[in-house]
Amino acid sequence: MKKVEAIIKPFKLDDVKEALSEIGIYGMTVTEVNGYGRQKGHKEIYRGAEYVVDFVPKIKVEIVVSDERLDEAVETIRNAANSGKIGDGKIFISPVEQVIRVRTGETGTEAL
Amino acid sequence: MDKKNTDIFIKKRETLIGQFLSGDEPEFLEKHAFVLDEYFFTVFEKSITARKMTMAGTPFAIIALGGYGRKEHCIHSDIDLLILFEKIVPPEVEAFLQELLYPLWDGRFEVGYAVRNINECLEMAFERFDILTTILDARFICGASLIYTGFMEKFRSDLAAKHLKHTLNYLYEHGEKRHFDFGDSTYLIAPDLKSGFGGLRDYHTLLWYAKIKSGIKTRRDLEYYGFLSHLEYLSLTESLTDIWKIRNFLHSITKRKCDTLYFEYQTELAGLLGYRFKNRQPDVERFLGDLHKRLDFLKQINQIAFEDILGTTRIGKGTIEFRPTKIDGLVIKKRRLHFSNTVAVLQKPDLLLKIFLESGLRKIPLSIEARRIVSEFLHLVDDEIKNNLAFIKIFKKIMSLSYWEFNVLNVMLATGILEKLIPEFSALVNKIQYNHYHLFPVDKHSIRCVQIINSFKDHSGSATKSLYYSVFNEVRNKNILFFTALLHDIGKSDPAKEHSKTGAKIAKPIFERFGFNSTEVKDAVFLIENHLILIKTATRRDISDEETAVYMAHKIGKIRLLRMLYLLTVADSQATGPKAWNEWTENLLKDLFLKTMGIFKKGELASKKSQRLIDKRKKNVIRLLKEKWREDEINTQLESMPKRYLVHVPAQSIAGHIKLYRNLKGKDFIWQISKENNSDIRTVSICGKDKPGFYSKIAGVFFLNNLDIIASQAYSFGEEHVMDIFKVKPPKDRIFEKEKWEKAQEDLVHAINDDHFLDNALDKIPQEIQVSSGKNPKPNTVRIDNEISSFFTIIEVFTYDFPGLLFSITNSLYRSHTNVNVAMVATKVDQVVDVFYVKSLANDAKIESEQELALIKKAILESLPHITAKEMNNEKS
Numbered sequence: 001m002k003k004v005e006a007i008i009k010p011f012k013l014d015d016v017k018e019a020l021s022e023i024g025i026y027g028m029t030v031t032e033v034n035g036y037g038r039q040k041g042h043k044e045i046y047r048g049a050e051y052v053v054d055f056v057p058k059i060k061v062e063i064v065v066s067d068e069r070l071d072e073a074v075e076t077i078r079n080a081a082n083s084g085k086i087g088d089g090k091i092f093i094s095p096v097e098q099v100i101r102v103r104t105g106e107t108g109t110e111a112l
Numbered sequence: 113m114d115k116k117n118t119d120i121f122i123k124k125r126e127t128l129i130g131q132f133l134s135g136d137e138p139e140f141l142e143k144h145a146f147v148l149d150e151y152f153f154t155v156f157e158k159s160i161t162a163r164k165m166t167m168a169g170t171p172f173a174i175i176a177l178g179g180y181g182r183k184e185h186c187i188h189s190d191i192d193l194l195i196l197f198e199k200i201v202p203p204e205v206e207a208f209l210q211e212l213l214y215p216l217w218d219g220r221f222e223v224g225y226a227v228r229n230i231n232e233c234l235e236m237a238f239e240r241f242d243i244l245t246t247i248l249d250a251r252f253i254c255g256a257s258l259i260y261t262g263f264m265e266k267f268r269s270d271l272a273a274k275h276l277k278h279t280l281n282y283l284y285e286h287g288e289k290r291h292f293d294f295g296d297s298t299y300l301i302a303p304d305l306k307s308g309f310g311g312l313r314d315y316h317t318l319l320w321y322a323k324i325k326s327g328i329k330t331r332r333d334l335e336y337y338g339f340l341s342h343l344e345y346l347s348l349t350e351s352l353t354d355i356w357k358i359r360n361f362l363h364s365i366t367k368r369k370c371d372t373l374y375f376e377y378q379t380e381l382a383g384l385l386g387y388r389f390k391n392r393q394p395d396v397e398r399f400l401g402d403l404h405k406r407l408d409f410l411k412q413i414n415q416i417a418f419e420d421i422l423g424t425t426r427i428g429k430g431t432i433e434f435r436p437t438k439i440d441g442l443v444i445k446k447r448r449l450h451f452s453n454t455v456a457v458l459q460k461p462d463l464l465l466k467i468f469l470e471s472g473l474r475k476i477p478l479s480i481e482a483r484r485i486v487s488e489f490l491h492l493v494d495d496e497i498k499n500n501l502a503f504i505k506i507f508k509k510i511m512s513l514s515y516w517e518f519n520v521l522n523v524m525l526a527t528g529i530l531e532k533l534i535p536e537f538s539a540l541v542n543k544i545q546y547n548h549y550h551l552f553p554v555d556k557h558s559i560r561c562v563q564i565i566n567s568f569k570d571h572s573g574s575a576t577k578s579l580y581y582s583v584f585n586e587v588r589n590k591n592i593l594f595f596t597a598l599l600h601d602i603g604k605s606d607p608a609k610e611h612s613k614t615g616a617k618i619a620k621p622i623f624e625r626f627g628f629n630s631t632e633v634k635d636a637v638f639l640i641e642n643h644l645i646l647i648k649t650a651t652r653r654d655i656s657d658e659e660t661a662v663y664m665a666h667k668i669g670k671i672r673l674l675r676m677l678y679l680l681t682v683a684d685s686q687a688t689g690p691k692a693w694n695e696w697t698e699n700l701l702k703d704l705f706l707k708t709m710g711i712f713k714k715g716e717l718a719s720k721k722s723q724r725l726i727d728k729r730k731k732n733v734i735r736l737l738k739e740k741w742r743e744d745e746i747n748t749q750l751e752s753m754p755k756r757y758l759v760h761v762p763a764q765s766i767a768g769h770i771k772l773y774r775n776l777k778g779k780d781f782i783w784q785i786s787k788e789n790n791s792d793i794r795t796v797s798i799c800g801k802d803k804p805g806f807y808s809k810i811a812g813v814f815f816l817n818n819l820d821i822i823a824s825q826a827y828s829f830g831e832e833h834v835m836d837i838f839k840v841k842p843p844k845d846r847i848f849e850k851e852k853w854e855k856a857q858e859d860l861v862h863a864i865n866d867d868h869f870l871d872n873a874l875d876k877i878p879q880e881i882q883v884s885s886g887k888n889p890k891p892n893t894v895r896i897d898n899e900i901s902s903f904f905t906i907i908e909v910f911t912y913d914f915p916g917l918l919f920s921i922t923n924s925l926y927r928s929h930t931n932v933n934v935a936m937v938a939t940k941v942d943q944v945v946d947v948f949y950v951k952s953l954a955n956d957a958k959i960e961s962e963q964e965l966a967l968i969k970k971a972i973l974e975s976l977p978h979i980t981a982k983e984m985n986n987e988k989s
Contacts, residue, residue, distance in 0.1 A: 010651055051706060053703055084831070
């Protein structure tokens with residue numbers, strides 16, 4: 001099993017959610033996060049005062065999928081989150097040792 | 113141990129609980145206490161150890177404490193017992209406790225007990241206030257009643273003689289601490305039924321106070337001794353009955369002593385308590401609405417208790433009296449506002465509102481009596497007085513005095529006068545939205561919004577706070593802002609989905625009633641109808657795209673509306689709860705606001721004139737193309753075009769560009785050359801994929817082919833394409849014009865594929881040019897404006913015309929890692945002002961670094977030829 005963490009632009013969340021549900025992935029964890037990456041923050045001026053937005057608001061979507069479904073899931077996220085511009089985000093993939101469903105005690109892919 | 117006795121007790125109790133849960137036992141609490149009493153009585157009666165102790169001259173009393181003492185203990189509440197001896201506590205008591213308590217512990221009851229003599233008990237009671245309050249509720253169960261009465265007499269006389277002030281002080285401070293620790297139950301998603309503000313403890317506090325002060329025995333005495341009015345007593349009984357019922361059901365489903373009404377139990381409880389889906393409102397929301405009403409009442413009970421405690425003893429809370437009020441008919445007594453008498457109210461009904469104004473201005477709370485009078489004299493607020501301008505003015509002023517620490521509007525709501533003034537508001541009272549997102553009932557949320565708007569008057573704190581402060585100060589008509597804050601959710605009275613639209617309709621007559629003029633009403637209706645648009649756009653649209661801000665500016669239309677909408681959105685989100693408001697949303701919203709403001713201030717794209725122009729152009733384009741394409745197809749295409757393009761390009765050309773774009777079909781670019789009527793100029797429209805340096809490469813290719821560029825514009829076209837328009841002087845050799853263009857087209861293909869294809873052309877750019885205009889030619893100037901647009905760095909180049917000028921500048925821009933998104937190039941005689949809207953290629957945003965900007969400026973200046981004046985004699989010759 002693999003954990004897929006995607007950092008995307010906030011306004012792309014609905015697209016990603018929809019695309020994932022189209023391939024049968026409904027469960028995901030969504031977090032509002034702040035990015036400090038290549039895409040730097042910026043400043044705005046109002047009435048002579050500077051207002052700095054020093055981080056870039058992003059969304060983190062986390063899903064865990066079986067190894068067989070990994071490529072499909074990653075491709076789906078990539079397509080949905082892509083606007084062709086800088087700051088579209090990144091996808092991180094890491095191995096997951098075990099998954100246990102609290103209620104039933106099911107383990108492995110059954111618990112996904 | 114008598115197992116049989118225990119079994120009988122457990123069985124009886126279970127039957128009783130069963131009856132209660134099925135709704136057949138209205139007297140549950142009383143009977144629950146009785147079943148327990150019966151158990152203790154039986155054990156005591158049958159116990160040989162107990163008899164032995166009594167015979168040996170050490171009789172004792174079994175006393176119920178706390179909730180059990182009050183006969184108010186719920187299904188899994190603790191059972192608190194006191195085994196009280198007069199002087200000596202004999203060792204045999206251990207054996208008796210085994211008989212008495214072990215069976216209960218085995219049955220998993222939470223039993224707490226203490227074995228003490230009278231003196232120990234008194235000592236501890238006055239040392240530890242939690243013990244003292246349980247003794248206030250003590251009730252004799254069985255055993256030596258004289259010991260109990262003796263103890264209680266001593267306890268009461270000691271309390272009155274030595275510990276009164278101290279105890280009251282404790283009651284007050286403990287109450288404050290409890291409210292701080294547990295929060296206001298009416299503002300929590302999982303309210304604490306016992307300890308929160310509005311919980312049962314607030315009633316206990318009043319009861320304890322009355323017991324301390326007047327030695328009352330039961331709840332009923334609260335009315336008999338004048339602590340509560342008859343109506344208040346009735347409401348208290350109703351509220352307690354409901355809350356106890358909920359608490360018992362909560363204990364039953366959680367199978368433990370659980371007093372926090374967690375979110376996940378709320379739906380189940382609503383069903384168990386018999387709530388049903390009605391009037392399009394889910395059962396759980398109706399259940400929570402009723403509960404909030406009860407909790408709200410207990411909050412009032414608490415205020416009565418606190419005020420009475422303060423009135424009895426001047427404790428800690430500052431003893432300086434306020435200076436007298438100047439309002440005729442009002443007085444300040446014991447740090448509370450009172451009506452001087454009820455006759456004054458009858459004569460001057462506007463006092464009913466003035467008292468709130470004075471309360472807000474001076475931050476002095478209304479006395480409980482004054483609240484009672486307001487509630488009971490509401491009929492005086494008739495239509496005549498409601499339409500009185502002076503009366504309305506007072507209300508408007510009160511709105512601006514509602515703060516978090518001291519909220520007059522909440523008191524107005526509690527007394528019913530707010531609903532009297534705005535009857536439509538009644539539908540929001542205790543209206544719950546059952547989800548994790550909306551923390552408060554709609555009425556409380558709306559009042560909180562007004563409060564938050566008021567908090568913008570304070571600019572201390574973060575930079576963003578100072579932005580709110582500055583925007584708030586720019587809002588001229590603050591009354592509109594306050595009223596829209598109070599009424600923005602008025603549409604939620606109807607559980608239909610689009611509450612903003614419904615709300616705007618409901619709010620319109622309210623604003624008219626309050627004497628707002630037609631422009632103000634229009635503004636208010638707009639704000640209410642669109643109160644979600646900013647937050648939705650900020651979180652769901654690409655705010656780094658200029659078009660988003662332009663769209664927003666068009667939708668809002670006026671700067672004053674944008675300012676008010678921004679503050680309203682901030683207040684609304686903050687008042688909703690932590691899920692709706694955090695640093696993340698705050699930043700997105702701020703960004704969108706500042707960017708939209710930028711579009712307004714620049715005027716180019718947001719003015720009414722430009723909007724009209726765009727609308728007209730769109731219509732014309734549709735007219736020109738409708739024979740070939742469906743209208744919705746053309747519309748979609750037009751929607752994807754930047755506003756700047758629609759403002760600057762005529763309809764005829766736009767129609768041509770759409771045709772051109774449709775023929776692009778995967779190619780890198782496609783162009784169309786047209787001849788202008790009566791002129792020797794060619795217009796080259798080029799549609800291509802948006803690749804870095806594309807614009808510069810076209811300029812280079814034209815230069816390479818000796819095609820002189822007179823003017824040019826560049827625009828983005830949809831998401832991934834560009835539309836560049838060049839006005840060019842045709843080749844000198846007209847016979848082979850077609851071939852020349854074909855050659856240029858081939859060169860452009862090469863240039864796109866080979867970044868160095870045009871390197872040779874650079875060498876042909878002149879090093880020096882001579883100009884004849886005036887004696888002292890102006891030097892080349894590059895001006896960078898990074899403030900006017902939130903999206904682009906704007907670079908203006910002032911120079912004189914020369915072959916390859918545009919290529920020279922745009923090549924420098926490209927080599928400095930910027931992309932030209934918009935260009936406006938025009939030549940007047942030989943003077944040139946070229947304007948470029950560029951973004952950094954690295955992050956697709958405007959260039960923020962001063963260092964980078966300086967480098968770009970330097971690169972452009974170095975690429976330009978040296979300017980010298982033509983010598984005078986040359987000119988003459």
